[in-house]
Amino acid sequence: MTTMNRRTFVATLGLAGSAALLAGCSSNDASTDVTTDDAATTDDSADEASYTLVKEGTLTNVAELGFAPFEYIDDDGNTVGFDVDLSNALAEKLGLTCEWLPNQAFDTLVPTIQQGGKADISIAGMTITDDRLEQVDFTDPYLNSNQGLITASSSTDTVDTLNDASKQIACQTGTTGDEWIQENLPNATRVPLADVTAGLMGVQTGLYSAMVIDLPVAQNMISQSFTDLQVLEEIPTGEQYAIAVSKDNPGLTAALNDALAQIEEDGTMDTIKQTWFGTTEI
Ligand code: ARG
16 A cells, blocks of 8 residues: 555544444445454554455456366356356455456466456466466465376377477466477477367367376366376476466465465365365375
């Protein structure tokens, strides 16, 4: 919060008399200052806990929605998945409701959050990386992940034979899988695609020799939607998923971290893991 904003905030706090009241206040601004009870105690914690939202009372999410089981559109046209349940649970702790913007290409998500004004957060199976940390803030991590190298079940390729210009290796544009190919299969012909399903479909039909994508997604999609694909290699990249938030909204990151800790503590996180992975050991 800038000094100016902070002064305005403290003044408003005095007027409203209590943080609880303030949280319920409406504002004429496009964005809304929200605070939690803790914010009433000292100026410093008020600074920490206040945040802005693009739409009052709403946690507006943006993601690429072809990433089952994290976020995808189900047969009824609903946006569902692990991240959707997680976002709903976090929003509930903050007294907000969730909205999801229409599908956006994965490589546009960080810029969208960085620019601001459209979505408050991107929760998209997104890995914390140094490059992204220059553009956005991340909450504490909520899940560990690795990459998977996917080939057709009938393929005789190995990691070594795939590192050749004659081999087309699919990935989702701008993902950590995309980066992994560039670093580890530099001789292969990389094929960046907007859509994970299109990549896996291409591997199944022989259009591409392989695809690199997050292991939990590969495992889910291979078992749910494909018959002739295999995880040739599990690649232990040791990635951590977290929620991307604008650097201009540190109070929201702090509030989400607080809510994350609460849902880890009260068992909600385990319930969500159980729902989407059939285990809490993930
Ligand atoms: N974890 C990978 C990354 O952060 C892939 C994420 C793709 N997410 C999606 N919703 N398509 O680069």
